[in-house]
Amino acid sequence: MFLETPPKLIATEIFSAVPAEFRRRVASEWADANRPGAVTDCFIEGPSFDAEGNLYIVDIPFGRIFRIAPDKSWSQVAEYDGWPNGLKIDAMGRILIADYRHGLMELDARSGEVTPLLRSRNSESFRGCNDLHIASNGDIYFTDQGQTGLHDPTGRVYRLRVDGALDCLIDTGISPNGLVLDPHEAVLFVAMTRDNAVWRAPFMKDGSVSKVGRFCSLFGPSGPDGMTMDAAGRLFVAHASLGHVFVFAPNGECIARIKSCAGSSCTNVAIGGANRDRLYITESVTGSVLVADIGGLG
Secondary structure (H helix, E strand, O other), X not given: OOOOOOOEEEOOEEEEEOOHHHOOOOOOHHHHHHOOOOOOOOOEEEEEEOOOOOEEEEEOXXXXXXXXXXXXXEEEEEEOOOOEEEEEEOOOOOEEEXXXXXXXXXXXXXXXXXXXEEOEEOOEEOOOEEEEEEOOOOOEXXXXXXXXXXXXXXXXXXEEOOOOOEEEEEEEEOOEEEEEEOOOOOEEEEEEHHHOEEEEEEEOOOOOEOOOEEEEEOOOOOOEEEEEEOOXXXXXXXXXXXXXXXXXXXXXOEEEEEEOOOOOOEEEEEEEOOOOOEEEEEEOOOOEEEEEXXXXXX
């Protein structure tokens, strides 16, 4: 994972956590399937900042969207019959959701209404959408993970163009999860959770991908989950079972590890702060949002 210099260790602290009044100690269909036998009063994911500095997150098992204000106060924006997993806010302030049950959805933060954006492809429902990334031109990249894995390498990665055309870029994914474009938008990186790796997919002139390869490999009972990338091309990879976010240089070398101060299930990340020098991390099992100072990366 590194050539000469061991990865720098960066500490975290708890930024905020799901308040007691929003925790639900009741059974849910999602927990029965994904965390059998474990009490799951929330499972947060999908951090994304709006232009006012509010941090939005999702709560998968109970179909809720929360907003954390800059003063760290929480409010529930929406609750609906879905399993929201990924959430991103585009340059115009539109809030988009990758929902495992329903496909791509759109949230109206004022009314709390969640409406369908894309439910199917050629009349076939998605297997279970997981995360999304919005390109500078408005194209939406998203993963259709379902229950795929090494036993069933048929996960898909899609691009929904602004003109409505839907392209399937990868259909051999091993549990495709988080995804992000490089700063030049010439390469797509996709976390393949059950492969315990991040795939690198370069674009061709016609917009297709070719020579897809493993950018980095990890280990553990789960694998890489949500990701983000900074302007220098450093890739931040949340690992869902190792209690870390790993930071990779553009050449694939691990240059830092950001250690959770809470649980081991780091599921997604977002860069924030006035100088974009803070990394916010969802630790899903404890319902905590962690923060780390990444300014020292240079």
